[in-house]
Each structure stands twice: as C-alpha cells, then as structure tokens.
Amino acid sequence: MTKIIFMGTPDFSVPILKEVHKKYGVDLVITQPARPVGRKKVMTDPPVAVLAKLLGIEVYQPESMTTDEAYDKVKEISPDLLITAAFGQILPKRVLDLAKLGAINVHASLLPKHRGGAPIHRALINGDDKTGVTIMYMEEKLDAGNIISSAEIEIKDDDNTGSLFTKLSQLGAKLLDETMPKIIAGENDSIKQDDQEATFSPNISKSDEVIDFTLPVRDVFNHIRGLSPWPVGHTTVDGKRLKIFSAKLTDDKSEAAAGTIVGKTEDGFSVVTGDGYLINLTEVQLSGKKKSDAKNFISNNSHLIGERLGAHYDS
Structure with a gap:
C-alpha cells in the first residue's frame, strides 16, 4: 500500500x-x-x-x-x-x-x-x-x-x-x-x-486591496472581482471606508472625474473610471454597517451622488 x-x-x-x-x-x-x-x-x-x-x-x-x-x-x-x-x-x-x-x-x-x-x-x-x-x-x-x-x-x-x-x-x-x-x-x-x-503572484497586501478608479474600466472591474469574496477591495466615500464586493461593466460613458458617483442604476450605482466608462457597483459595505446591495445603499445615501470615491483616510 x-x-x-x-x-x-x-x-x-x-x-x-x-x-x-x-x-x-x-x-x-x-x-x-x-x-x-x-x-x-x-x-x-x-x-x-x-x-x-x-x-x-x-x-x-x-x-x-x-x-x-x-x-x-x-x-x-x-x-x-x-x-x-x-x-x-x-x-x-x-x-x-x-x-x-x-x-x-x-x-x-x-x-x-x-x-x-x-x-x-x-x-x-x-x-x-x-x-x-x-x-x-x-x-x-x-x-x-x-x-x-x-x-x-x-x-x-x-x-x-x-x-x-x-x-x-x-x-x-x-x-x-x-x-x-x-x-x-x-x-x-x-x-x-x-x-x-515565469511570472510571480505574491500574496495580496493591504495596499493591493485599494481600488483605484483612475484605471480603465476593465482594470477596475478585474481588481474588484479578483478580491471578492476575500479579502475584498475597498475605497472611501465621505471619509469612510467602502468595501466593494461586486460590480458590472457597462457601455455608458461620462465626462465627470474618475471616481465620481454619477447616479443610481437598476441594481446599484454607477461610478466613472479612468477611461470615462461607467462601472456599476452592485454590492457594497460601508464601514460600521452591514453588507447590502448597492441599490439600497445609494437609495439611503442619495446625498453621495456627485461625490468622488477614493479620498485619503487613516485606517
């Protein structure tokens, strides 16, 4: 044996x-x-x-x-x-x-x-x-x-x-x-x-977890799903950490600055990326809150429309 x-x-x-x-x-x-x-x-x-x-x-x-x-x-x-x-x-x-x-x-x-x-x-x-x-x-x-x-x-x-x-x-x-x-x-x-x-894939570091919305839409999308469901990518909004669990690509564009939340969608809210295309965030979690679908999140936080994701925070 x-x-x-x-x-x-x-x-x-x-x-x-x-x-x-x-x-x-x-x-x-x-x-x-x-x-x-x-x-x-x-x-x-x-x-x-x-x-x-x-x-x-x-x-x-x-x-x-x-x-x-x-x-x-x-x-x-x-x-x-x-x-x-x-x-x-x-x-x-x-x-x-x-x-x-x-x-x-x-x-x-x-x-x-x-x-x-x-x-x-x-x-x-x-x-x-x-x-x-x-x-x-x-x-x-x-x-x-x-x-x-x-x-x-x-x-x-x-x-x-x-x-x-x-x-x-x-x-x-x-x-x-x-x-x-x-x-x-x-x-x-x-x-x-x-x-x-050969290429090398080191373990994910804390800095790797930060989502950079100045990148092209496909890179942002790949980064989000590459960190989901763990360790989960994040950004900031209104000075608080916002975890992003899932997103969808779109064909829509905007001339607003990268990282800007431009509005609600059927299943979440859309954000401008570095090449002008919008990415639709569909599941998020604000620091101190429970994970929620992004549609409910933005409905309860409509004042964030027009804000930019990615401000510096100390945490």
Whole structure:
C-alpha cells in the first residue's frame, strides 16, 4: 500500500484531500495551526484539518516545517508520496527528500505563469482569459519544479476569486486522480519549466486591496472581482471606508472625474473610471454597517451622488 502524507490548508485543498483519501488512503495530514477568527477571536482549525478529523486521519499542525520535530514526524511515516495543495509553507529539501516517489504539488495556475501564493487572485486582477491547475514535482525554488500534468479552464466575466477557487479545486482533484496511477507506478513523464516564461503572484497586501478608479474600466472591474469574496477591495466615500464586493461593466460613458458617483442604476450605482466608462457597483459595505446591495445603499445615501470615491483616510 502506498503511504501518503497530504499537506494543505484552505477550502481549495478540501476536494483534493477527499479524492486522494477515497482512492488511496492518507496516512497523515499536515496543515496550519488553528488561528483566531472573527471579532471574538475564536480559535478555528483550517478547513483541511476539519475534514481530516472527520475522516479519522491523524493531523499534525506545526508552525514551521523547518524544525527537527517536523522532519522527524514526516520521517516516522516514511511516505512514498508527499502531496501538497495550498499548504502555505515552503518545505525544506530534507523533508521533500523523504518521499520515495517524490513530493508533488497541486498548484492553481498554468505554470510557469503565476508562481506564488495568490495565483487565483492575480489571474483575475491581471485580466487573464484562462487559468488552470498544474501538478508538478516540488523543489526548493518556489513553484519551479518539473511539470507532470496540467489542465486549463476559461475565466468568464461572471467569475470572481470565490468561483475560481471552487472550479480550480474541483479541477485539481480530477487532474490528480487522473495523474496519480502513473506517478505511483513510476511511469509518468515530466517536463522542465521555462524560467524565462515565469511570472510571480505574491500574496495580496493591504495596499493591493485599494481600488483605484483612475484605471480603465476593465482594470477596475478585474481588481474588484479578483478580491471578492476575500479579502475584498475597498475605497472611501465621505471619509469612510467602502468595501466593494461586486460590480458590472457597462457601455455608458461620462465626462465627470474618475471616481465620481454619477447616479443610481437598476441594481446599484454607477461610478466613472479612468477611461470615462461607467462601472456599476452592485454590492457594497460601508464601514460600521452591514453588507447590502448597492441599490439600497445609494437609495439611503442619495446625498453621495456627485461625490468622488477614493479620498485619503487613516485606517
């Protein structure tokens, strides 16, 4: 029987773990420690830990995989295969080398494009028309190992980060299921990545979350959906933070300054962007208030029509 250690953390990893365990069994799940969540800071396990415990799989949650303890834990299992999917930590070579058949990663992009921790967010923000999943051998250099298999999907205008996470996690589970038999049999091929074609997608920073309405309409639209439903892009209005969860493109134009709220629409309110086109905001949340559809928001705050989004604030 093939001994497998699975390493993953967020919802993206859940369908992949479920599929691997169903087909092959998983001897150990390594995931991130519980973290405080919400206003009450309740210590909460990551989704992979929750599933693993439900499945009765042993769970190990180290702060770092660089310690002797973590190395010894992996060595104790003596795995044939180490599978990672959005684990969130870089693995040292001595840990990777413990897997007899190799250590593989299920990465949510078409490598060598979008190496790094936020490939789904960045694919949307960058306006890519397609993305996908790549299964690759792991090495110490970030997401640079040989490619075993890949599969792509189209990015549609109604996609956001949430929908792409779901699509790509399901695609990743399917692709891994198709790829695993040859890996276990030692019959799979792999190809070297072209480093000259590589692009990098670092984790989203606080500054990345600010929506800039001076950009062209398509860039504003992509930025909003690339941050939805998390961490959520924001701007300011009347000195307060305004989170923007969703928006729609329009063909309408205005000569008003970029960022100006020009009026109500059937499902929200329209804002001028850098190329003069209007973007229709459809779901927002003002600081200190509940999330609401933008139509109700602007109906209750009609005095904001004519105001510009994006004033400086200290928070």
